[in-house]
Amino acid sequence: MVLxxxxxxxxxxxxxxxxxxxxxxxxxxxxxxxxxxxxxxSEIQTLAGKIPQISHMKEMPYGLHIDPEELLxxxxxxxxxxxxxxxxIVLGYGRCQSLDRLGKxxxxxxxxxxxxxxxxxxxxQKRYEKEIKNIPGTWFLSPGWTRMGTEFVFLELQLSxxxxxxxxxxxxxxxxxxxxxRALYIDIPSCDENEELRLKAQKISEDLGxxxxxxxxxxxxxxxxxxxxxxxxxxxTSDSE
Numbered sequence: 551m552v553l554x555x556x557x558x559x560x561x562x563x564x565x566x567x568x569x570x571x572x573x574x575x576x577x578x579x580x581x582x583x584x585x586x587x588x589x590x591x592s593e594i595q596t597l598a599g600k601i602p603q604i605s606h607m608k609e610m611p612y613g614l615h616i617d618p619e620e621l622l623x624x625x626x627x628x629x630x631x632x633x634x635x636x637x638x639i640v641l642g643y644g645r646c647q648s649l650d651r652l653g654k655x656x657x658x659x660x661x662x663x664x665x666x667x668x669x670x671x672x673x674x675q676k677r678y679e680k681e682i683k684n685i686p687g688t689w690f691l692s693p694g695w696t697r698m699g700t701e702f703v704f705l706e707l708q709l710s711x712x713x714x715x716x717x718x719x720x721x722x723x724x725x726x727x728x729x730x731x732r733a734l735y736i737d738i739p740s741c742d743e744n745e746e747l748r749l750k751a752q753k754i755s756e757d758l759g760x761x762x763x764x765x766x767x768x769x770x771x772x773x774x775x776x777x778x779x780x781x782x783x784x785x786x787t788s789d790s791e
Contacts, residue, residue: 580783581605582776583632585625586642588612589668589694593769594642596740601773603780606636612698613705615667618648625649633657638783640776644670661779663771668692672736672767681765687730689760692767693738696747700757724759733760736767 583606586594591609598604608628614621625641629652632639639660643649644667652660665671669690670678681688695702704719707726733755737744748764755762 580638580780581636582779582783583636583639584608584642584776585610585628585632585639587614587668587694589692590642590671590772592693592741592743593672593738593772597769597773597776601776604776606632608632612694612702615643615646615648616705618646621646622648622651626652629656629660638779640772640779642671642772644668659779659782661775661782663775665771668694669736671771672738672769673765674771681734685732687727688732688734689727689730689758691733691735691751691754693736693741693743693747696735696751696754697743699750700754703754703758720757727758727760730758730760733758733762735762735764737764738767738769740769 580603582601582604584594584598584604585608587610589612594607598607610624610628614624625643629639633656636658638658639656641649641660641662644663644665646667649662652662663671665675666678669692672692673681681690689703698705700720700723703723707723733751735748735751737748741747751764752762
């Protein structure tokens, strides 16, 4: 977890769900805001259904990471807006080549999963790196990316910038992925669409000429950061009282 705090120390979250603030014998829940990439929408919504302190959610369009500086600027803008309404902010992103440069000039703590990108968020960064080391030519298919079909591959490869109207984009994508051998679909157990998404993943892998494999992922990293955020915000509030 990368933590950006306005003059607040880093705390280790305790076991349990005791993230409450008390006032005049009434329980007041800490308020969490989440700014997240569209590709993690289903995972964030799953967690929002089980963590009532999540009060504000801002979905960002997929593809912003292609221009890291644009992503950084837009996330900063959204933090500045959201910080007026919540006690703590969690980013549903990996570092994405820019978000580790957010800075600390915010009114509330901002927490970021310790992962390079959304694949690292769902697999865990160490396992992500292990998969890449085992088979370097791997194209990862998270549920979010798989929903978008082959079009997301064109987006990732930025074919619109280099393509030619007389060249089939799929043919161009295959050329660019020469040396890739595997598409790895990440199965998230809490996802209700897995059977449908497996079929889409199979179609994507066939389009790209890759063999399809599957592995298990989870929302554990996201949930851990959210629960740590609650504790940090609670401590920050207690220290200021």
